[in-house]
Structures are given as structure tokens and as C-alpha cells.
Amino acid sequence: MPTVLGQNQYGKAETRVVRVTRDGPVHHIRDLSVSIALSGTMDEVHLSGSNARVLPTDTTKNTVFAFAKEYGVASPEEFAARLARHFVTGQESIRTARVRVEEYAWDRIPTPGPAGHSFVRRGRETRTAQVTFDGAGGRWQVLSGLKGLTVMNTTDSEFHGYVKDRYTTLPETRDRILATEVNACWRHAWDGGDGEGGGGDGVGDGAAPPDWDGSWERTRGHLLAAFAETYSLSLQQTLYAMGSRAVEHGPGIDEIRLSLPNKHHFLADLKPFGLGNDNEVYYAADRPYGLIEATVLRDGAEAAVPQELTNLP
Numbered sequence: 001m002p003t004v005l006g007q008n009q010y011g012k013a014e015t016r017v018v019r020v021t022r023d024g025p026v027h028h029i030r031d032l033s034v035s036i037a038l039s040g041t042m043d044e045v046h047l048s049g050s051n052a053r054v055l056p057t058d059t060t061k062n063t064v065f066a067f068a069k070e071y072g073v074a075s076p077e078e079f080a081a082r083l084a085r086h087f088v089t090g091q092e093s094i095r096t097a098r099v100r101v102e103e104y105a106w107d108r109i110p111t112p113g114p115a116g117h118s119f120v121r122r123g124r125e126t127r128t129a130q131v132t133f134d135g136a137g138g139r140w141q142v143l144s145g146l147k148g149l150t151v152m153n154t155t156d157s158e159f160h161g162y163v164k165d166r167y168t169t170l171p172e173t174r175d176r177i178l179a180t181e182v183n184a185c186w187r188h189a190w191d192g193g194d195g196e197g198g199g200g201d202g203v204g205d206g207a208a209p210p211d212w213d214g215s216w217e218r219t220r221g222h223l224l225a226a227f228a229e230t231y232s233l234s235l236q237q238t239l240y241a242m243g244s245r246a247v248e249h250g251p252g253i254d255e256i257r258l259s260l261p262n263k264h265h266f267l268a269d270l271k272p273f274g275l276g277n278d279n280e281v282y283y284a285a286d287r288p289y290g291l292i293e294a295t296v297l298r299d300g301a302e303a304a305v306p307q308e309l310t311n312l313p
Ligand SMILES: O=c1[nH]c(=O)c2[nH]c(=O)[nH]c2[nH]1
Pocket: 159, 170, 233, 234, 235, 236, 262, 290
């Protein structure tokens, strides 16, 4: 049965590029996913396998990183238009270029000094709660938490001095992006009391329940503040600073468990194009990711937050 080639296009989808612009201590970020689809006189590659008219998809990805460095990202539209024009005017075989951009929005994390290099991704987080009442023992367990709170520091993060064996290739760094998605679960000390003493009313005799909403907001604030204000030598160190700040500033909180995926941002290698990269253009890799997890306890408290509650795979 004879066949003919119909509509066809090709290109690199979902190139994840983060462009950091440093205005002294105040940094600006644009975080994009760029998908390029090129079409034109491309019949031969499908019909005979000749690549003579094919600009590699790898090249289109490199162009995204190089343009981010050379021209910055003024807006998704401007960036996409520049790329589309480049491919159509640069290669005879390319007649149409469709460039799709998704931009992820970040807000600044407020810090005591001037807002500088700490960001929280907009609109991604979920608040969680789990309450267990063991009627026979009269015991309550209240766990509050959040997941998907994505944060980034564009500086004040180093990673070096680690163990090296024959398989270690990671370069040491004195200035990297530190980004993670905070998944946290904390346990309240509340014993079921209503603050009105005993009297066989079926509730604990202790202190009244906390203002749950207020407590949650404050804890979230402490996690964000500790992330933003910690000069980090590892994500493990940042985790401990976040957990201990939440417990120290949360009198009703005895324990917090944190599960922090290290959302790696690798410096794009622009040397082949004669371009430098002074911590300006990053490739945001989504997997694999480092996964750093730990519980931080008030001294003397027993660990009771189940690991599964915060665990990523
Ligand atoms: O903060 C980090 N902790 C690690 O344990 C680790 N391992 C790694 O490869 N990069 C990092 N970063």
C-alpha cells in the first residue's frame, strides 16, 4: 500500500532554563520551560534518512541556553519570538518555527534585610492535617504539615569537602542555586485538653487547643525564613536549620519531619559558543534528585511522626 508523509515537525521539548540576573545583592529570576517545533522541507529525513536538512534538536536546546545568556529573558513572548526568528531566518530548510514557553512564577521571600536572593514558587503548595484519637488510651495525635512548597536561593549555597571515591565526578562549588520542595509534617504537644480542667467531660485536662490556623501560618513562616536566612553548606544543614527554627519558635510543637528533594540546577556549559556563564544560566533538572530527609525533635521528645507521611519515593 503506498503511503505519503503528512504534516511533520520536530524539535526539543521542555528545555528547562533558569536565568538569574544579579543586580548587586538583589537577584531576579525567570524560570521557563521552552518547547520548539520546527517544520519545513524535511521530507527527506523521513523518506530516505538523509539528515542534510536537519538542524539537531540538541542544537535547538543549546540555542535556548545561549540566547538566555546573550539576550536575557525580558518576557516569554520576546524570548520565544527571538528564537523563532533565529531558526526560520537561519536555516533554509526551516519554514515555520513554533516556540511554546511556560513560565513558572516566583515571589520573593521576605527577609529582615533588603529582599535579595530567596524565592518561593507561586501557587503550588498544599496544607495537610492528620488527627488520630485513641479512645481507649485517651490519646490524641495532631499532625500538621504542608507539601509542595517550592523555594530557591540563587546564592549563599556551597557544596564541597565531601567524600570522593572512584565514581565521584561532581565538581565542588562555592556558589550554587539551592532549590527544594518543602514537604513537612509537625506534631503538636496538645493532649486533647480544652483549657477548662478535668471533670470527666471526655477531653484532656491540659491546655486549650492552639489556634491551628495561626500556628500553621507561623510554622510555614519559620520554615521559609530559615531557608532564606541560612548560609548553606549543604541541604542537610539547611534542613536542620528549618526544623529547629520551627520547633524553637513553636512552643506547642514537639517534632517536625522534613523531606527535601534537592532540585538540582546545573550551570549551562556555554563555552563551546564562546560565552561565559557567571552563574547566570542554569539547566533545571527534574530527575534524578537528591532526597534529604530528617526529623528534628524538641530535646526529650519521642519521635512519632511516621516517615511515610512525608516520604517521596
Ligand atoms: O546539599 C547537598 N547535599 C548532598 O548530600 C549532596 N550530594 C550531592 O551530590 N549534592 C548534594 N548537595
